[in-house]
Amino acid sequence: MGQGLAKVKKAFDGLEGLGDSYAADFGDTDLADKFKDFTDNWKISREKLTGEVEELAAIAKEAAKAYESIDHQLAEAIRGAQRKPK
Template identity: 65%
Template sequence: MIKEMGAGLGRVRKAFEGLEKLGGKYGDDFGHRGLADRFEDFADSWEINRKKLAEEVEVLAEIAKTAAKAYEEIDHQLAEAIRNARDPKSARKGK
């Protein structure tokens, strides 16, 4: 589940990076200069914050991937320890 979360967060980051820029495209569509200016302010702020959010999501994705790998390694080690505890002869063969 953690591995899937890491992959999903990677897709979210790509989606954020793939969003088109809002600024400069819709100014004339508002029909009012004040409203268009407010939208431009929002678009500029959104662009900055979207980049920050994409970076933070990427960090979380990497943390999740690393955690999943660590859990898998621990799981394999525990499974091996349990197998060896059940059959001590197989542990000696492996050494």
């Protein structure tokens, strides 16, 4: 999950300045202005969402490490219990 979220963040990072590349294609200034408003709002929302996705990715990676550590400890405990004479 952590790796998947990191890929989502990377995809959002790749959208930087996307709106600027289309601004000249509209011709109509009102439409161009509306598109600029949209891209400005999208940039703010994307930055916030990217930060949240990055934070979730870090939490997921730390959780995976903790689960792996617990799993390893449990496996060692089981192996140790199996080795003890009855």
